[in-house]
Amino acid sequence: MQVFKDKTILVTGANRGIGKSLVSALLNHGATKIYATCRNLKSMPLLADDRIVPLQLDITDDEQIAQIANVALDTEILINNAGTLNPGNMLQGELLGMEHDLAVNYFGTIKMMRAFAPILVKNRPSTMINIVSITAYSPLPSIAGYAASKAALYSATLSVRIELAKDGVTVYAVNPGAIDTDMNKGSDWEMPDPDTTAVKILDYVSAGKLDIVPDDMGQGMYAAWREDPEKLSKMFSDLYYLEK
């Protein structure tokens, strides 16, 4: 299925990491126009393609969201990619970091979904893709606040999937394992690069898979969770005590 060809697409957090790679992959899929949004336009990489429209957008900023929703009225596919990760466990981690992850990953994405739902309904058949995390299924305690924000986002995504099901908007959840981006700077894990990951995400969406785990590590974790949620919890417990 050619989901992305000849479409107008908005990507949040498009200046680096998975978001930047999604923009490149979308160009290769034949997108007509990509609203590549990020907090600071000076951090946007040089994008030598006139299908790209760079726009400033902090997804926690209500005014900016309203402005963008007034400009990007032709959006047919919304990719909620922007996210933050503040490490720390539940009992000792910085509360401010946890609040920030919730403000961006959960409430920021909810605000984007609310602002763009009417646009996507008007432009149906349309698509919403939320980049969540494998930690939505089970928390890794060294990033407990982040995991909680992603579990909340996954729940919100499943809710919106049902809320929009009869309005011609298909809602996808992408739950990657660890990907080699700034978010994992300093980690010595073997991780796939964001370019390969972005290509896989688009392939899974094109195949009509609603819940997507694009990488091998994530798929191993997802398989364990599907077999028995306690199995993934045990994997994360082992990782947590290994890291400590």
Ligand SMILES: NC(=O)c1ccc[n+]([C@@H]2O[C@H](COP(=O)([O-])OP(=O)(O)OC[C@H]3O[C@@H](n4cnc5c(N)ncnc54)[C@H](OP(=O)(O)O)[C@@H]3O)[C@@H](O)[C@H]2O)c1
């Ligand atoms: N890397 C992984 O292992 C992994 C695994 C599972 C899920 N994910 C998810 O994948 C998504 C992309 O992450 P990444 O790995 O590409 O990380 P990244 O390289 O750290 O990129 C994060 C992106 O989010 C943007 N961002 C942060 N706060 C924002 C805000 N308030 N408004 C708008 N944009 C904001 C950043 O912009 P600035 O440059 O302005 O900070 C940046 O573009 C995130 O939702 C992340 O949780 C990543």
